[in-house]
Amino acid sequence: MIENYLPILILIGVAIILALLLISLSRIMGPYRPNVMKLRPYESGMDPVGQARERYSVSFYLVAMEFIVFDLEIVFLYPWAVRFVKLGVGTFFAMMLFLVILFLGLIYTLKKGTLDWDFKQIKK
Amino acid sequence: MGLESALGEGFLTTRVDSLVNWARSNAVWPMPMGLACCAIEMMAFAGPKYDVSRFGSEVFRFSPRQSDLMIVAGWCTYKMSHAIRRIWDQMPDPKWCVAMGACASTGGMHRCYGVVQGVDNFLPVDAYISGCPPRPDAVINALMKIQDKIKTEHSVLLDT
Numbered sequence: 001m002i003e004n005y006l007p008i009l010i011l012i013g014v015a016i017i018l019a020l021l022l023i024s025l026s027r028i029m030g031p032y033r034p035n036v037m038k039l040r041p042y043e044s045g046m047d048p049v050g051q052a053r054e055r056y057s058v059s060f061y062l063v064a065m066e067f068i069v070f071d072l073e074i075v076f077l078y079p080w081a082v083r084f085v086k087l088g089v090g091t092f093f094a095m096m097l098f099l100v101i102l103f104l105g106l107i108y109t110l111k112k113g114t115l116d117w118d119f120k121q122i123k124k
Numbered sequence: 125m126g127l128e129s130a131l132g133e134g135f136l137t138t139r140v141d142s143l144v145n146w147a148r149s150n151a152v153w154p155m156p157m158g159l160a161c162c163a164i165e166m167m168a169f170a171g172p173k174y175d176v177s178r179f180g181s182e183v184f185r186f187s188p189r190q191s192d193l194m195i196v197a198g199w200c201t202y203k204m205s206h207a208i209r210r211i212w213d214q215m216p217d218p219k220w221c222v223a224m225g226a227c228a229s230t231g232g233m234h235r236c237y238g239v240v241q242g243v244d245n246f247l248p249v250d251a252y253i254s255g256c257p258p259r260p261d262a263v264i265n266a267l268m269k270i271q272d273k274i275k276t277e278h279s280v281l282l283d284t
Contacts, residue, residue, distance in 0.1 A: 045207025
């Protein structure tokens with residue numbers, strides 16, 4: 001059973017040996033002239049301006065809230081819709097209550113301005 | 125000669141130097157340092173009609189990390205010279221340099237305080253091309269000169 005994995009072991013060995021061989025060959029045979037500039041980032045020959053890790057808002061938080069509102073709604077609506085008649089009147093009102101609560105959440109996010117990105121920029 | 129006769133038909137012996145130089149000279153990847161109108165001729169040099177891929181140099185690299193040959197095409201101001209020198213320093217060895225056109229070679233018609241009078245003031249130039257701007261044929265000629273130079277160089281075990 002374990003012998004079946006012998007080709008994989010050989011493959012790993014060959015890969016490691018080949019990689020080491022190629023790296024050491026190019027190091028031994030090719031020219032090796034390190035300098036400071038070779039370690040610097042390439043920015044068309046200029047000094048890099050600012051940090052690469054800049055933070056910028058994509059309104060992700062609000063979109064995520066919106067997504068959760070509709071996602072949860074769908075998750076609970078589908079099973080209920082399949083068994084709609086069998087589950088009866090009580091479940092119907094329970095679902096309506098659930099929908100109302102989520103609808104209130106939707107109104108809350110809308111009031112917070114989830115869908116008014118452009119409007120906010122124009123106001124500035 | 126002894127080794128070849130011992131191996132028989134179908135074998136070829138060579139020196140490592142020759143083999144490496146042959147490979148290097150037929151894969152000279154240029155770094156297009158286009159600064160002015162010469163750059164248009166440099167593009168023609170890479171394009172279909174002049175077709176530099178016959179010489180293995182069609183792979184224009186826009187990063188110094190992967191290029192062997194810097195083609196300085198156009199007139200170089202003092203302000204730009206620092207950027208060019210930095211890109212040259214960032215190119216891996218071995219590397220070669222072509223000064224393309226009158227401006228890159230000598231400053232050309234720009235005989236003024238702002239223009240470096242020839243990029244050989246700060247770069248080790250291997251081949252100069254005359255012309256304003258030079259024809260793509262001339263750039264191919266310079267490339268062939270570079271290839272000839274590579275073939276005569278001692279190439280392996282330089283820095284071990």
